[in-house]
Amino acid sequence: MDIQLDTSLDDFHTPSRIQGQRLELDALHLLHRFGWLRAREVGILLYSSSNQSRTLAERLLRRLVEKRQIFFRPLQGENDSKHARAYLLGQAGADRLWEVRGIDAWTSKDITISSTWLHDLIAHQILAKWKNKGFQIVTGRELHRRTRSGMKIPDGLAKPPGQDWIWLEVERSRKSGPAIHKQAKYLAGAALGMEWLGYQLGRAVVAYPETPGVNHRLRNISALSKLSAPSPFKVIFFPLKIHPLTLVVQFGQAEEITIEP
Incomplete structure (x- = not known):
């Protein structure tokens, strides 16, 4: 009798999943280094070879917002559009950087996006x-x-x-x-x-x-x-x-x- 094994859990370690986790950590590290960034600049830094760098970065940042590892604020004097949204590091994101990469990061909640x-x-x-x-x-x-x-x-x-x-x-x-x-x-x-x-x-x-x-x-x-x-x-x-x-x-x-x- 053939036995069908459930291999759904194997997806956790697929190259695409590992790559996605690495990019998430890279994005968290960038926000720690710069203080805040827009999706466009994250795209330039992480997806420089793609002509869809901003779209890819927006997707990545949306995922991190949903995980509550980052948050965003509108830039002063600008409408809350995709061009004028600053992303910052949350406490959960800082904790993840420390746990996975040993980076002593901290939340950016105290940062004021000034004039x-x-x-x-x-x-x-x-x-x-x-x-x-x-x-x-x-x-x-x-x-x-x-x-x-x-x-x-x-x-x-x-x-x-x-x-x-x-x-x-x-x-x-x-x-x-x-x-x-x-x-x-x-x-x-x-x-x-x-x-x-x-x-x-x-x-x-x-x-x-x-x-x-x-x-x-x-x-x-x-x-x-x-x-x-x-x-x-x-x-x-x-x-x-x-x-x-x-x-x-x-x-x-x-x-x-x-x-x-």
Whole structure:
């Protein structure tokens, strides 16, 4: 007599199930690293080779929301649409990261999506773009965890293969004189190869969207030129445009400026 075995439980260990679990953990880890992300940026980071990256990410994030491992909040001033929904790490997701991967994560329920969210979103997209090029990245959120209150930190760090770290500054609002002077000192230090928190820096990048009434490029060049640096140095400027509906950053032509102190 033939005996038919019930093999339904075998599906638990199928490659597709294991792959799905890995992607869930990767998504949880990304939210821990960045603080919050939209589905579009999660898609760029996890499904970069697919032309349906955002759709795949939305499906993945929906599953994690249903499991109560993450939650979402609308970005301030935007309708609760798929383009303006920030996903954050919940306590159950943080617990899962610790139990499965040994990552000491914690819930993001204390994070306030402030009025500076567009500034943060620009930094997220730049870092995601660089990561997909094979760069190592450190997010602003990760750096905040390592520094004391009031300490100047970049909006992110990135390391191209075989090169030193890049200091990233996103300029969207008009800084005061003292604030832009302080930023200029760190940009110059990065360009001149200073070490910061154990990171050997080698380049500085200023990324700036078009802002009515503010010329971020000229203001930063002016502040950099007033420094008493030991030698000339170069800073890279990236003009940006932001799509008004999808909030996707479009990158302009990079410009490397030599600063003569």
